[in-house]
Amino acid sequence: MRIALLTESGALDASGETRPWCDRLVRGLTGHEFEIYTLARGPEGAPYRGRTVRTAPLYGELPAPLMWRPERRRARARGRLARRRFAACFADLVAGFVTVRAPGARAAEEAGGGAFPGASAGAGEERREDQADRFAAGLHGLAELARAQGRLPGLLRSEQAVRLLEAACRAPGAPRAAHGARVADLLAVTEELERALRPLSLDWYGDAPGSAYAFGAGDVPAGGGLAAVDLCHAATGGPAALPGLLAKRFFGTPLLLTEYGVRLREHYLARAGARLSAPVRSLLGAFETALAAETYAQAALVVPGTAHTRRWQERCGADRERLRTIHPGMDAGGFTAVPDAVADHSTTLVWTGTVEPAKDLVCLLHAFARVHRAEPAATLRIVGAPGTGPEDAAYLAHCRALAAQLFPDEAADACSAGDNPVSFEEIGGPEAPRPQDAYAAGAVLVLSSVAEGFPRSLVEAMLSGRATVSTDVGAVCEVIGGTGLVVPPRNPRALADACLALLRDPGRRARLGAAARARALELFTVEQNVAAFRGIYLELMSRTPCRPAVGAPLGQGGAPRLFARPAEAHVPGRWAAVRGTGQPAPPTGRTPSWADPGPDPDGDGARRVDPPPAESERLPTTSPARPQPAEAATARPQPAQPAAAGTAAGADRQRGARP
Known part of the structure; x- marks a missing residue:
């Protein structure tokens, strides 16, 4: 199973357990293939030395995309359409967390010392759900815009974004603290929003042709990005979970969220001690609360580290049926009972x-x-x-x-x-x-x-x-x-x-x-923790519908065609030769010529796969045939002898020669 482990270096963590736990999980579950994606809050080096890690900064500026002159002219033509689309999506996003509090905001307000004054007490549950849907629509709309044109970082820091945020702060139902927001407060909030939404513009997804920050048309990065993984596992909430939300939206990849500390509570406590104005604390707290509620709603399973964290997640909108408490694991090897x-x-x-x-x-x-x-x-x-x-x-x-x-x-x-x-x-x-x-x-x-x-x-x-x-x-x-x-x-x-x-x-x-x-x-203990996550992974995969791989053929109705790619296509290594040609075989993941799907004579979406030639057709006769008893007329089925990839005997059997 290919698992994308989404982490955030330098993030708040009350237990200090996130980074060592991720490393122990990767080393303990050797039967799975982990791809590590890290959002860095500072210029520190990437963790997990010796392993493939994709790192994206949450500080500084994103590199500007390189475009040829014809592309620049087309980009200017698309600019007006992008700004109109951005205005609609950003207005939905801001209205989703400014106008009405998201579920669980009262708990965050209590932890933040009243830094999050809310809307009127008469706001009903239906209105709350409507605002949550509007926040999700705006978030995914911005993600689509980032995939299509890659202009999201610049638009989030534009004057248009500041004006849209100001209009939401002045609208009825906004927090009282937001009504007094000044220009400096609005600029500070838009800057923080751009950093929090930076994962929307990254090149981790690997299927966005035409995106300025993604790969070219038809190209897929090494490993396929998040489009090719089976499961996204976010090691913490907040911006680190955003790539998992987009992978579920675009590719149907299930999302698993683990929180060993109450991320929302930690943010409120940290901002309560920081020198921030009341409007900035109110708006950023509302955004983080709405993002946490959306993450809990979309995650297939939410794994808290303690019952204390679980109670906070329930108050913030997490479904009790999708919560699994797994305690952090610690290495007990160095500790012995001391009399x-x-x-x-x-x-x-x-x-x-x-x-x-x-x-x-x-x-x-x-x-x-x-x-x-x-x-x-x-x-x-x-x-x-x-x-x-x-x-x-x-x-x-x-x-x-x-x-x-x-x-x-x-x-x-x-x-x-x-x-x-x-x-x-x-x-x-x-x-x-x-x-x-x-x-x-x-x-x-x-x-x-x-x-x-x-x-x-x-x-x-x-x-x-x-x-x-x-x-x-x-x-x-x-x-x-x-x-x-x-x-x-x-x-x-x-x-x-x-x-x-x-x-x-x-x-x-x-x-x-x-x-x-x-x-x-x-x-x-570490063993208990790793065994629990092994069971969680199997549980998620057992109830996840079959998803087509990147470039896999589809049948009628857009569903993946079962057995369209034979198991031989996934044999590791390289095929020694292609039957009948003497030429080297294609690299791993390509189907051999004798296993290529044939035509579809019935039109039912199920193509015919011709079996390999019979032994009598492949082997030359070098000696006269001896008479066989009558029992030989009915041949017993012989078990297949798999050939090890890269061996001479395996290559001879594939060409049809006797070893």
Whole structure:
């Protein structure tokens, strides 16, 4: 099966699982042929080294198409028609997400802090469906325009697009924030729309003759592009899923969508902290919500990574019957169960992860102050580096200062050096060269986050057989499943009480750690993840109707003619020779001369395929025939002997000579 894996490098991902998961999927399902298509948000190199990757930038400018002078004159003549067609399609697209909120917009508004004010509460479900249909019509209309003329990037940044967007913002039913949009806001929104819709103008589809960004008439790129794949698998939502939507629209290719993080929620949270005006946040949020609803509606199956993500997808319009939850897989080979006695101290708490405000280390430090007062021998190890955000380094410095204030260095006696019970370390240091070493050096792992996607550090601790104390956020309860203690977020007292309960009960720690490791090995391994996707692929192919390949003959009614191309045409390698000519055979994928379809005498669309000549017609008689018994008159059917492509014996059998 040929699978197009649609990815986006540099995209938001709460779990950080998308890129390694894609690589493990490609390496694990060796029985399928993967073609990787990546949208790059920055000038970083393409992932998946050693594999064929098609990369398209979501930054900078697309290269201008090269045209001869006669083509330029024809392009000017088509320009007026293209602008009129663009105006109609872009007006439908904008009206589909500006005038009325798409399904699930209220959930996005709650996550974005009210950045998406909506339409009147009396808007009915029928009107919502009508607006969704209008958004889809505009989106596919722009895709058709891009395939036909390739002028979409320039038109999306034109003055015409700005005026159409302004008219939609001033129309009745538009969000209140959009009514006050200025020219700078409209320019910023059209620029973001051009980047988000850039996949419509790419040359990944391989069947668009006449397109300025596609291949010439009659040409098909190496591998056939998305027109020749059996399944499009989008590893995330947003612009990365757009090529899959177009492949389904143009070629009937089924689309599979996987989301290990709530993409829409992540966009709203990111834009809430960015320095954007209210009209820009409102319009971009409405567009992303409508695009997510259209993707969920068109996908054959939607695969969330957690039940938390699944609930968001349902609120955004995904059909519950087409949802399959598959947990992310992690490599459990490097993690072994560490007995509690191996830990340096039975009163050590460990926190691991990326230091950022969402991890709420301030709450953890205040909770440990209570633990330290009750158990003076308790220590806390914070193992992690600051994130890439502009405020993450300052947050780490603030946590260090708070730890120094809450826990001044104290010595056991007058002859000992003072020490702080809280230490800040990084993975790779002398104390914790690997994550496994950090988990082995503590008795209890603590997670104090206020926002969490898929908690990787929690799963790693479970694989190490460690008892855990976590806050009830994201998919924590789904991952823990009763093998650890869960407390409310932003509650230092509850967090401290749970930590003390486990530190004072070694037997309970051991039981919870063993149960946690068994649960992690059952649900969160790479083998489980790969096997689940193998079943998903087979399920989709089993219910997908037969599609003609690129250039395949069709029968009556436009349906593919079964057995029009014999199986011999797909034998890998090259045929040694064509029967009766002595000439080299055509390359792989071409039908041998003796297997070419014959005429259609009945006119029913089923052509006759002449069988190869009989053995008596092909083999010369070199010795007198001996008398045969009467039983030989009825010859038994002999099993066919397939010839290996490229071997001398196989070539002789194809020419009709004896080996």
